[in-house]
Amino acid sequence: MNTEVLVLYFAKSAELADVRSETISVAREITSLQLWEELVNRHPRLSALRNQVVLAVRQEYVALEDQLLSLRSGDEVAVIPPLSGG
Amino acid sequence: MNTEVLVLYFAKSAELADVRSETISVAREITSLQLWEELVNRHPRLSALRNQVVLAVRQEYVALEDQLLSLRSGDEVAVIPPLSGG
Amino acid sequence: MNNCDNDAKDLIKLTYDKLSSDAVSESVVCPSCGAISMFIGTTRNNFEGKKVVQLEYEAYIPMAEAQLKKIFSDIRKTWPSVRHICVHHRLGVVPVMEASVIIGISSTHRSESLEAVKYCIDALKAAVPIWKKEIYETEGSSWKENKECLWGRNEVK
């Protein structure tokens, strides 16, 4: 079963995807790695970030792995390239 | 042989001696402990600082001990109570 | 006695305006504390021989604020004499030599605020979603990566 989530892109990921936010429909039960692959399918240039990116789901960091996310409608998912604040 | 030195009093020592500076005549060859005792003779209330005071001779700290100072005319000697800067 | 025991302040500002160390230090002054420690990050004028003209910062603002609050909470557990904590981080264009981040922490014992400031900037660089792009005089721009960030390439700087 699918649900709609808001995806936010920051920094290099926003440049590569050429979009800063979009609403997409994804499976409610999905691993973080599958979710990332969904995003790469939509924006192939994002693959340049593989192995140097994490996601944030509902503002909590999630590594790209086989952990199952339970997404709800309206959830905020963010693509988080390596940080460089400070 | 004696020489004239300028003695500076700071903080609690200035309050006890009731003077902030004075020129005194002392022996050229004198230990720091003897110099301190000279000052206490002039201002007996300074004895309240015994064991919690050092001198500065030509702006260098000198503990009260048997080390011989070689004083020259016009040298600056300061009475240095415990520090509390910062 | 300690007027600020009951209202320890956690102050966060992400702003496009120029930062002020006076504003940060005044915001953490505490009548019963004796110590304020601060860290200021400023933009450097060069990277690997390339002249940096300016920097641009962007943030995932609500999550950045949430992450900073977590860091503040960790600081209060580790250094209980810490009173007020303030982080101002600038966003958008930051000219060379201007501050990108200012941290101010007050405490009764100075060693605690000094250690807490060090922890705070290290944790900020590792975990707060803010990004910096360096813009070079001649060769375009590049997104930086903090060596403290666990999922970066951790290139030699």
Place this chain on the structure above:
Amino acid sequence: MNNCDNDAKDLIKLTYDKLSSDAVSESVVCPSCGAISMFIGTTRNNFEGKKVVQLEYEAYIPMAEAQLKKIFSDIRKTWPSVRHICVHHRLGVVPVMEASVIIGISSTHRSESLEAVKYCIDALKAAVPIWKKEIYETEGSSWKENKECLWGRNEVK
């Protein structure tokens, strides 16, 4: 590249005027550094239950400056990435909550300026001839003694 390599600044001001953290931070900004660490000592409003109305500082000014220069020289030996060092110490009457001392140190690596600031305030309290008298609301006044000072009574604070 490093514009300030050749003119590392040692800045000392003993002043009866109010101190400013902006003035200190601006004086140590360095285009090739990324880090400024600061410490601000502020006057506390109480001591052992007695309400402190204000403080008065006095200094053996030329020797205080000479001692600070020695401390700066030690800092440069221990932390070679330190660039500029600035100490402003206020003299005379300092009202409660205002700064009595501000230290600012810039460096290429932030851990060096953070450690150097801690060393600087510890060494200042131990070895720079400056004295503070606390003036209480009800019970007169007393000359303070830094626990770092080797020849004080080192009373429990």
